[in-house]
Amino acid sequence: MGKNAFDVALEQLAEATEYMKLESEIYEIMKEPMAQLTVRIPVRMDNGKVEIFTGFRFQHNTALGPTRGGTRFHSEETKEDVKALSLWMTLKNALNEIPNGGAKGGVIVDSQKLSQGELERLCRGYIRKIAPIIGAWKDFPGADIGTSSQTQSWMLDEWEAMNMHHEAGGISGKMMVLGGSEGRPEATSRGLLFATREVVRARKLEIKGLTAVVQGFGKVGWHLAKLYQRDGIQVLAVSDVDTAIFDPKGLDILDVNAYVERSGTLKGYPKAIEIGNVELLELECDILAPCAVQNVITEENAPRIKAQFLIEGANGPTTPEAEKILIDKGVFIAPDIWANSGGTQVAHFERIQNLNDNNWSEEEVNAKLERINHKVFNEIYALHTEKNISMRLACWIKAISKVVEAMKARGWV
Ligand code: NAD
Numbered sequence: 001m002g003k004n005a006f007d008v009a010l011e012q013l014a015e016a017t018e019y020m021k022l023e024s025e026i027y028e029i030m031k032e033p034m035a036q037l038t039v040r041i042p043v044r045m046d047n048g049k050v051e052i053f054t055g056f057r058f059q060h061n062t063a064l065g066p067t068r069g070g071t072r073f074h075s076e077e078t079k080e081d082v083k084a085l086s087l088w089m090t091l092k093n094a095l096n097e098i099p100n101g102g103a104k105g106g107v108i109v110d111s112q113k114l115s116q117g118e119l120e121r122l123c124r125g126y127i128r129k130i131a132p133i134i135g136a137w138k139d140f141p142g143a144d145i146g147t148s149s150q151t152q153s154w155m156l157d158e159w160e161a162m163n164m165h166h167e168a169g170g171i172s173g174k175m176m177v178l179g180g181s182e183g184r185p186e187a188t189s190r191g192l193l194f195a196t197r198e199v200v201r202a203r204k205l206e207i208k209g210l211t212a213v214v215q216g217f218g219k220v221g222w223h224l225a226k227l228y229q230r231d232g233i234q235v236l237a238v239s240d241v242d243t244a245i246f247d248p249k250g251l252d253i254l255d256v257n258a259y260v261e262r263s264g265t266l267k268g269y270p271k272a273i274e275i276g277n278v279e280l281l282e283l284e285c286d287i288l289a290p291c292a293v294q295n296v297i298t299e300e301n302a303p304r305i306k307a308q309f310l311i312e313g314a315n316g317p318t319t320p321e322a323e324k325i326l327i328d329k330g331v332f333i334a335p336d337i338w339a340n341s342g343g344t345q346v347a348h349f350e351r352i353q354n355l356n357d358n359n360w361s362e363e364e365v366n367a368k369l370e371r372i373n374h375k376v377f378n379e380i381y382a383l384h385t386e387k388n389i390s391m392r393l394a395c396w397i398k399a400i401s402k403v404v405e406a407m408k409a410r411g412w413v
């Protein structure tokens with residue numbers, strides 16, 4: 001069996017803490033979430049029977065503030081994945097100047113197979129079970145794989161009903177009418193676009209006319225492919241869990257999305273060649289953006305990857321072995337905890353607006369996001385070039401330093 005996301009996260013943590021020559025207690029405290037809640041959620045299905053789902057909510061580190069992180073509804077969700085994702089969230093928040101610790105939630109379920117009623121009951125059941133540890137000043141769940149502004153709105157409604165008062169800041173990624181933020185649906189992808197512009201500029205290239213391949217056509221992948229096309233990048237291929245589609249002359253992303261909205265899948269899209277998800281990653285292109293799941297770029301396929309930029313939309317798409325191979329080949333990697341932080345950043349903006357009963361315009365949200373993305377890029381790029389270390393290690397050093405500073409201030413270490 002290959003490595004899981006947690007194995008990868010621990011290797012990355014060990015590499016960074018050793019490079020920084022930190023006391024071993026820092027590694028010890030950061031290697032596991034500080035709180036781990038596993039729950040069993042009974043849900044009445046439409047056929048009258050009760051099914052029990054397993055869910056998790058893990059809070060990794062609270063030194064920088066209350067925790068935040070998305071909820072995944074995925075059939076292959078595991079404790080190890082949730083642990084890794086919660087650690088990455090701590091670092092993502094610290095790196096991107098968000099005053100929060102990291103958390104992550106998950107439920108083992110294929111949400112596509114549930115009816116809307118079953119999905120709503122699962123969301124409400126999940127919130128009831130994790131209620132003791134969440135809230136606007138403790139831990140606020142956001143969206144991730146398999147969740148949407150509708151699931152987030154049901155979760156908020158359940159949370160508020162339980163508390164008998166409104167608390168929009170308790171759940172992020174909800175619909176606009178309940179206190180969602182302008183710009184949230186596209187935020188992760190917009191951040192990835194900003195990241196792409198930065199790395200392309202650093203290589204002294206023009207964005208217009210480059211070619212891209214995007215794995216995953218969900219919330220992150222679809223918006224990214226659309227924004228890429230708007231920026232003059234030719235999107236050659238996209239994929240979902242069922243299939244991948246390819247057109248060497250470039251896909252019409254709006255047309256592809258219209259097809260997916262009608263049929264629920266990329267399978268059968270008539271105006272492109274159908275290829276495999278594995279083949280997709282190895283296509284000739286300038287930009288490769290994995291926006292699906294973790295550990296898709298490994299030492300096995302890394303030698304065959306032809307892109308010159310790897311933009312990590314997914315969390316943990318690249319194993320450490322694969323990363324070394326790609327760096328040797330000259331691939332410029334935009335690491336996940338910086339590149340895909342737009343969603344977390346705007347979820348943070350959403351909470352600020354909620355706590356102040358305020359609404360920012362989409363222009364304001366996007367401008368703030370771009371400013372932070374650019375500032376963080378300058379910091380990590382400087383560290384990367386001055387110390388001759390990978391972009392990922394530069395990100396981890398900056399993030400860990402901040403968490404350690406907060407833990408020291410609290411007297412934890
Ligand atoms: P989503 O559920 O909206 O979309 C996921 C996409 O990946 C779908 O097209 C799905 O068919 C495809 N997919 C699922 N399993 C796959 C597999 N085994 N192989 C290939 N494709 C597969 O999820 P999303 O919100 O777009 O999240 C995608 C990735 O981006 C995840 O790694 C997530 O953690 C990360 N991410 C999401 C956000 C966010 O704001 N939603 C923020 C940061 C990072």
